[in-house]
Amino acid sequence: DIQMTQSPASLSASLGETVTIECRASEDIYSNLAWFQQKPGNSPQLLIYDANGLADGVPSRFSGSGSGTQYSLKINSLQSEDVASYFCQQYNNYPLTFGSGTKLEIK
Amino acid sequence: QVQLKESGPGLVQPSQTLSLTCTVSGFSLTSNNVHWVRQPPGKGLEWMGRMRFNGDTSYNSALKSRLSISRDTSKNQVFLKMNSLQTDDTGTYYCTRALFDYWGQGVMVTVSS
Numbered sequence: 397d398i399q400m401t402q403s404p405a406s407l408s409a410s411l412g413e414t415v416t417i418e419c420r421a422s423e424d425i426y427s428n429l430a431w432f433q434q435k436p437g438n439s440p441q442l443l444i445y446d447a448n449g450l451a452d453g454v455p456s457r458f459s460g461s462g463s464g465t466q467y468s469l470k471i472n473s474l475q476s477e478d479v480a481s482y483f484c485q486q487y488n489n490y491p492l493t494f495g496s497g498t499k500l501e502i503k
Numbered sequence: 504q505v506q507l508k509e510s511g512p513g514l515v516q517p518s519q520t521l522s523l524t525c526t527v528s529g530f531s532l533t534s535n536n537v538h539w540v541r542q543p544p545g546k547g548l549e550w551m552g553r554m555r556f557n558g559d560t561s562y563n564s565a566l567k568s569r570l571s572i573s574r575d576t577s578k579n580q581v582f583l584k585m586n587s588l589q590t591d592d593t594g595t596y597y598c599t600r601a602l603f604d605y606w607g608q609g610v611m612v613t614v615s616s
Contacts, residue, residue, distance in 0.1 A: 397564075430603060432548075439597060439606040440548065451604065483548055485603070491563045492538075492550040 398422050398486050402495030410503045413474045417498045419484035421465045428488035431460055431469045435480045443482075444469060476502060505529035507537075507598050507607035514613050515588050521612060525581040525598030532556065532574055536601035537581045539572065542609075543594040551596075554581050588614045 399422040409415045419429065427447035432440040442451040444460035447467055457472040471478055479502055484495040511523035525537060532554070539551040552562040552572050560572050571584045581598060595609040 432603070439609055440603075441606075442602070442604050445602065445604075485548070485550075490561055491565075494548040494550070497547045 397491055398425065398489055398493050400484055400486055400493050400495040402484055402498060404498060405496065406499045406501070408501045408503050409474050411474055411476065415471050415474060415500065417469045417471075417482050417484075417500075419462075419467045419469075419495050421467070421486055421488075424464050425486045425488035427463055428486060429460075429462070429467050430485045430487065431458075432483045432485065433478075433480045434483065440483065471500075474502070505600065505605045507600065507605060509596060509598055509607045509610040511596075511610050511612065513611060514615065515592075516616050517589055517614055519588055520584060520586040521588055521592070523583040523596055523598075523610060523612075525583070525607060527579050527581070527598075527600075530600065532576045532579060532581065537574075538599050538601070538603070539581075539583050540597045540599060541592075541594050542597070543591070546594075551583070553601075556601075590614050 401420045403418050429447045431444040433443050434440040443454050443458050448460045459470045482498045506528045508526050515521050534556050536553050536555050538553040540548050542548050554572050554574050562570050569586050574581045593614045595611050597606050597609045599606045
């Protein structure tokens with residue numbers, strides 16, 4: 397199984413700041429990576445697909461990048477509504493696997 | 504409008520079988536895959552398995568011996584059955600469309616006597 401190592405586990409930042417969350421795969425996943433946002437009590441929401449594709453309706457302050465085994469999610473101009481947990485997921489191989497999550501809070 | 508909705512019992516006794524239904528609308532099960540994903544309270548996401556558009560299934564090897572996914576295309580429903588439930592199977596169970604672009608609201612399942 398492909399292991400997804402996500403960091404940091406938690407993150408506190410101020411409104412308007414830029415934050416970056418990283419995910420490392422245990423082998424090359426050829427950009428078959430998605431990022432999800434999950435607000436408390438809600439289902440996960442797709443943010444990014446294919447490592448850098450912005451999902452429908454997602455604000456442009458969210459962006460994804462990376463290749464091979466290293467990927468990142470960047471959130472520009474942090475807003476209060478961005479408080480959530482964020483997960484990466486690889487879909488290059490089955491079983492699909494997720495990162496352990498990053499909990500983002502506002503300072 | 505694409506929608507998925509999970510249904511099933513909120514409480515299951517240890518060693519018993521969990522049966523969940525995912526009812527979909529706005530898309531066809533014969534041209535889309537549907538996945539099941541679960542999440543223990545306060546923890547991360549675990550992919551459980553999928554029903555392919557052609558009726559084939561794939562399972563997480565960690566759950567394969569206990570898990571079965573089936574469907575009824577006439578009713579637009581996908582079913583999950585998992586036996587020998589234990590307390591660490593407690594969590595929220597989601598169904599989601601192939602590209603993970605649409606998710607159900609989730610159903611909370613508690614395994615307890």
